[in-house]
Amino acid sequence: xxxxxxxxxxxxxxxxxxxxxxxxALEIIITIIIIIIVGITLAGLVRIFLxxxxxxxxxxRPTHIRQLVTQMLRGLLIALDFLVAADILKTILxxxxxxxxxxxxxxxxxxxxxxxxxxxxxxxxx
Numbered sequence: 001x002x003x004x005x006x007x008x009x010x011x012x013x014x015x016x017x018x019x020x021x022x023x024x025a026l027e028i029i030i031t032i033i034i035i036i037i038v039g040i041t042l043a044g045l046v047r048i049f050l051x052x053x054x055x056x057x058x059x060x061r062p063t064h065i066r067q068l069v070t071q072m073l074r075g076l077l078i079a080l081d082f083l084v085a086a087d088i089l090k091t092i093l094x095x096x097x098x099x100x101x102x103x104x105x106x107x108x109x110x111x112x113x114x115x116x117x118x119x120x121x122x123x124x125x126x
């Protein structure tokens with residue numbers, strides 16, 4: 001009887017550590033994605049600026065800007081998906097009613113953001 005209780009406690013501790021490490025890994029991935037998005041955006045802005053110095057490329061400037069915005073929005077959508085997953089895993093660790101209510105609000109906000117960003121991407125010509 002004591003051994004079964006010890007095994008249950010050990011399994012619970014293991015799962016909490018596993019979920020905690022998974023959440024940490026997701027947050028690191030999100031940070032890396034955001035850093036990459038910022039880098040790509042800055043590089044794209046520099047490229048657009050340099051292309052706009054050439055007279056024949058000035059007409060292409062709005063197209064380049066739309067492409068850059070589309071890439072940035074797609075990266076943000078991926079980051080939002082990872083954030084939702086991390087929040088779900090955090091709530092698994094502390095499944096109180098208060099935490100579940102907060103999760104529902106956060107997920108609803110992020111889903112609406114994802115939806116509006118995807119509509120923005122769809123509305124832009126390729």
